[in-house]
Amino acid sequence: MSGTTAEPAEGEVTATEEVEGHGGEEQEYTLSSRIEHLNHELSVLALWGPLEEQQAEHAEPMSVVSSSWNLGSLASNFTLTNYTFWMMPAVLLLVLFFMAARSAAKVSLAKADYVPKGILNVAEAGVDLVRGNICTDVMGPEGAKYFPFVGTVFFFVLFNNLLGNIPPALPGTGTLGTTFLWGIIVFVVYNGIGIKKNGLGRYMKSFIPSGTPGAMKPLIFLLEIVSHFLRPITLGIRLYANMYAGHIMLGVFAIFCAVAIKNFTPVGAVVLPLSFLMQVVLRAFELFVAVLQAYIFSILTAVYINGALHAAEH
Amino acid sequence: MDKIIPISVELFVNLAAFVVLFLLLGKFAFPSITKMMDERASKIRESLEKAEDTRVEAERLLDEYKVQMAEARAEAAQVIEQGRKVAESMKAEIVAKAKVEAEAEKTKAIEAIKAEKAAATAELQREVADLSVAVASKIIGSSLTKKDHEALIDKYLAEVGSLNEN
Numbered sequence: 001m002s003g004t005t006a007e008p009a010e011g012e013v014t015a016t017e018e019v020e021g022h023g024g025e026e027q028e029y030t031l032s033s034r035i036e037h038l039n040h041e042l043s044v045l046a047l048w049g050p051l052e053e054q055q056a057e058h059a060e061p062m063s064v065v066s067s068s069w070n071l072g073s074l075a076s077n078f079t080l081t082n083y084t085f086w087m088m089p090a091v092l093l094l095v096l097f098f099m100a101a102r103s104a105a106k107v108s109l110a111k112a113d114y115v116p117k118g119i120l121n122v123a124e125a126g127v128d129l130v131r132g133n134i135c136t137d138v139m140g141p142e143g144a145k146y147f148p149f150v151g152t153v154f155f156f157v158l159f160n161n162l163l164g165n166i167p168p169a170l171p172g173t174g175t176l177g178t179t180f181l182w183g184i185i186v187f188v189v190y191n192g193i194g195i196k197k198n199g200l201g202r203y204m205k206s207f208i209p210s211g212t213p214g215a216m217k218p219l220i221f222l223l224e225i226v227s228h229f230l231r232p233i234t235l236g237i238r239l240y241a242n243m244y245a246g247h248i249m250l251g252v253f254a255i256f257c258a259v260a261i262k263n264f265t266p267v268g269a270v271v272l273p274l275s276f277l278m279q280v281v282l283r284a285f286e287l288f289v290a291v292l293q294a295y296i297f298s299i300l301t302a303v304y305i306n307g308a309l310h311a312a313e314h
Numbered sequence: 315m316d317k318i319i320p321i322s323v324e325l326f327v328n329l330a331a332f333v334v335l336f337l338l339l340g341k342f343a344f345p346s347i348t349k350m351m352d353e354r355a356s357k358i359r360e361s362l363e364k365a366e367d368t369r370v371e372a373e374r375l376l377d378e379y380k381v382q383m384a385e386a387r388a389e390a391a392q393v394i395e396q397g398r399k400v401a402e403s404m405k406a407e408i409v410a411k412a413k414v415e416a417e418a419e420k421t422k423a424i425e426a427i428k429a430e431k432a433a434a435t436a437e438l439q440r441e442v443a444d445l446s447v448a449v450a451s452k453i454i455g456s457s458l459t460k461k462d463h464e465a466l467i468d469k470y471l472a473e474v475g476s477l478n479e480n
Contacts, residue, residue, distance in 0.1 A: 185332055
């Protein structure tokens with residue numbers, strides 16, 4: 001269970017069902033009770049604030065969004081959940097990392113010492129990947145202009161994904177609240193770039209490919225609009241599902257280990273080493289997925305921006 | 315189903331995270347790092363170009379020095395050759411001069427010897443004539459006239475002279 005226990009949930013949580021879950025942890029080591037517990041801990045749980053209200057609204061999704069626009073409850077809108085709680089150290093680490101790299105860059109520049117070393121070297125490797133292999137390769141030389149945005153997206157996703165691999169932490173990207181919002185940010189930014197570059201009229205017109213028969217135009221336009229609006233959703237769900245599923249897999253094999261140790265049987269003697277092996281293999285695979293998903297998320301961002309930039313050409 | 319509906323509180327936290335990150339990283343940290351990278355890239359490009367220039371220059375100098383070296387060698391060889399020629403001609407001259415001088419000395423010596431010999435011959439003839447006259451006077455007494463006397467001398471001289479010529 002080590003990989004999936006949401007540590008902060010223990011102190012802060014006030015929900016009765018959560019407390020019950022912890023009580024049961026001490027006594028029951030049956031597979032089903034542990035999996036139920038895992039399912040609970042991987043669910044999005046508010047850590048403080050109007051918890052019952054949130055959990056209740058959860059059942060009716062539309063009312064959640066509408067109630068959030070009540071400015072009176074601004075503070076409650078910043079309630080952390082078990083996922084966004086872990087987003088904070090990831091963001092903090094990200095900022096500290098790049099601030100350290102920035103000061104190293106400043107010092108090196110002031111000394112005209114161009115030999116890359118230390119933290120700056122690591123940061124430059126990342127920056128070069130995003131700026132060279134994602135921005136410039138996808139968008140051409142002008143792509144470097146959009147590096148600050150794409151880089152912010154890439155490093156945010158990367159740091160969250162990676163932090164989720166350190167046992168008590170959950171990935172900040174393991175919840176749709178995070179990934180969908182970042183999908184929306186990408187959606188707003190790439191459409192904004194497209195409109196700024198082409199003008200609203202030409203940008204909208206680009207949704208209908210040239211040579212479309214007149215009667216088909218409204219349908220094609222509608223389809224294009226739908227496909228554009230699907231982009232943030234697919235971006236969000238792809239990343240969320242990868243991170244969430246990875247942690248479910250880790251959790252399941254960790255539960256196998258725990259149950260096999262607690263209720264030792266001949267079957268357990270076979271299951272335990274295999275589950276432990278899977279735990280190790282999946283850890284490595286999760287590291288790979290963490291980097292891969294960050295890459296996919298940001299390269300799609302670059303592709304969308306590129307499409308918006310050259311909207312008038314097709 | 316509730317797992318694929320985003321929870322609103324998470325949206326706001328993430329929006330705040332994006333704004334903070336974009337300002338801190340996108341506007342603040344990334345430019346310094348990309349500036350460093352760009353400056354390094356231009357520095358490396360400059361250095362490479364400079365190195366290439368230096369290499370070309372070095373090659374040019376090397377060629378130049380090779381040519382100069384070859385020229386110097388040829389010149390040195392020429393100087394040595396010339397020196398040998400001068401020495402040889404001087405040697406020949408000296409030898410020729412020495413030969414001429416030796417020849418002259420020899421000639422002079424021969425002439426001196428000839429003159430000595432002629433003088434000695436004349437002296438001897440005179441001595442022989444006087445002696446023979448004296449001998450003849452002793453033998454014949456003063457019976458010989460002046461005329462006979464001279465005829466005898468001449469006859470004798472002719473004999474001695476012919477002897478001398480052999």
